[in-house]
Amino acid sequence: MAKSAQSFGKGDWIVHHFYGVGQIKGIEKKELDGEKTSYYKVQAKNSLFFIPVGFEDNDRLRPLASKRELNSALKILKKEPEPLNKDHNQRKRELQEASLDGSLAAIVRMVRDLSFRQLSNPLNPTEEDTLRRFKQRFAREWSVRMETDEDTAEQKINTVLSEQIAKAA
Numbered sequence: 001m002a003k004s005a006q007s008f009g010k011g012d013w014i015v016h017h018f019y020g021v022g023q024i025k026g027i028e029k030k031e032l033d034g035e036k037t038s039y040y041k042v043q044a045k046n047s048l049f050f051i052p053v054g055f056e057d058n059d060r061l062r063p064l065a066s067k068r069e070l071n072s073a074l075k076i077l078k079k080e081p082e083p084l085n086k087d088h089n090q091r092k093r094e095l096q097e098a099s100l101d102g103s104l105a106a107i108v109r110m111v112r113d114l115s116f117r118q119l120s121n122p123l124n125p126t127e128e129d130t131l132r133r134f135k136q137r138f139a140r141e142w143s144v145r146m147e148t149d150e151d152t153a154e155q156k157i158n159t160v161l162s163e164q165i166a167k168a169a
Contacts, residue, residue, distance in 0.1 A: 008063075010026050017060040020140060021045070021144060022045075064144060066145070073138070076112065077112050077157070078160060078164060081115075115165070136154075
């Protein structure tokens, strides 16, 4: 559910499909190709990036998940995993689709499904990296919304996954 154009303001938290979770620190005008454009200045955990004002309705940007959406995400994490495709190229496409989708639900499904996959099959480097990034993004989003530290959020995610793995065993 995207906010309408130009509805983000200083202090708002957002999620960008590539940069992850960040907080808008302000709006700055920048000149590009002789044209001045307004940009949101966004501080992520390890980077600073700029998003053009008016870009908010783009699929690559969304507001931080609500507490209700986070609780729904935990329910997804607790569901039985869906097996990933046996074909490496198909799995890679599935990972790319989840990344491009950028929704919390898509990310959490991949965290769940990759976590279960690694129990029976070693993950390839792309899958390992995706699992790590998606888990970190979920933990970061959880920590910001629930006002806790990322380690606590990651422990919560790992506890839910461990409980599900124990049930499946």
